[in-house]
Amino acid sequence: MRIAEASIFTADAGYRTAKYLRITTDDGIEGWSEYYDQFNGAPIAPSITSLIAVLQEHGFDPSMPGVISDTLHATTKVASGGNLHQAIAAIENACLDVQGKALGLPVSKLLGGPFRTRIPIYWTHYGSFRAAFAGFFKRAHGFEPLESMEDLSRLASEVRSHGIRAVKTNPLCQVDGRLSMYGNGLKLGPGLFDSHLSLQLIRDVHAQLDVLQDSLGPDVEIMLDVNFMLRADGYRRLARELDGRGLRWLELDGPEPGALQEIKRSATMPIASLESLYGAQAYRPYLEARSVDVPLIDVLWNGAVQSSKIAHLSEAYGLNVGLHNPVGHLGTLMSAHFAAAFSNVAVLEVRMDEAPWIDTFLTQPPVITDGHLILSDEPGWGTAIDVDQLAEYPRTNRELHHDLPH
Secondary structure, three states: OOOOEEEEEEEEEEOEEEEEEEEEEEEEEEEEEEEEEHHHHHOHHHHHHHHHHHHOOOOOOOOOOHHHHHHHHOOHHOOOOOOHHHHHHHHHHHHHHHHHHHHHHHHHHHHOOOOOOEEEEEEOOHHHHHHHHHHHHHHHHHOOOOOHHHHHHHHHHHHHHHOOEEEEEOOOEEEOEEEOOOOOOOOOOOOOOOOOOOOOHHEEEEEEHHHHHHHOOOOOOEEEEEHHHHOOOHHHHHHHOOOOOOEEEEEEEOHHHHHHHHHHHOOOOOEOOOOOOOOOOHHHHHHHHOOOOOEEHHHHHHHHHHHHHHHHHHHHOOEEEOOOOOOOOOHHHHHHHHHHHHOOOOEEEEOOOOOOOHHHEOOOOOOOOOEEEOOOOOOOOOEEEEEHHHHHOOOOOOOOOOOOOO
């Protein structure tokens, strides 16, 4: 089997651009993967195209994703990580879909599972994306903008209707009469380099958690994600401030292993981190330092083959892992197959707030019932992309940025 063609497709997904890779084999099998590079500052499509050309030139078999993944990583050592790692991940994930379809097996079985077919999920960016993209959600869903912390309580009925038992939110503040997300240390805008933990941020987080805990009740767990907002001293202080709030975890990024270890020691709640790392070798010093309670793995950024190595390494240290998955439906199904194949995957991140039309992008969209994603036993990822539907929603030139506080 050989790669006959590789194509990249994009579509308007509301407040983001949906991006997919299709690998077509010489005997007509199509393998799909979703990828996302909006945090990168540069697209990964050129790297995908160049690497595919190398695989075609040397006649690699796309039904051998492990060989392809390890070979591409071995031959690109001097440029490892970042965009290049994500490009390899997109290719290996599409090749897993090829392999599954060629063998008539779901990816969860190719990876050694499934241990389960009902994957527990949590609602990510709960309330925070409704605030960040208020205009879009008003136009697309008719949701009224969130003007105050108390307005977050309106979302609780949606949580109950889906049977969801955990949510993750990001710090919010009030700006010009409505709620807005604090800067996360990643996006251009006011406050990008402001890594100080202010008294106002502390007050806002407490007010936000008060409303969420009161409206959701004691049976829904809450996680708080502060991304790259702070430096080590700020994270330590925030962890102390949140003592007694009963968070499932505090999620943060950035500190080196020693600093993260100190943060973990000062916290009474579990610390989740490492979603922005690439490869098992990068995770190893953090695990050796016992600096994190919940290592987070991004299957779309690392690739399912390389993510498997990280999950096994984490299990050697007695740790359950979480899956970073703030992306669309195909990415969710890809991550769900991975979650089914490893007994130490605790929970799957799912973006419940999406454009209403993205269900049409997939021939079989995800099925979520009673707080769980129900895994298909169809070959590969159990779905495919409907290219004709993508064409109905062409990517626009607009860039959607949420308002950041000054």
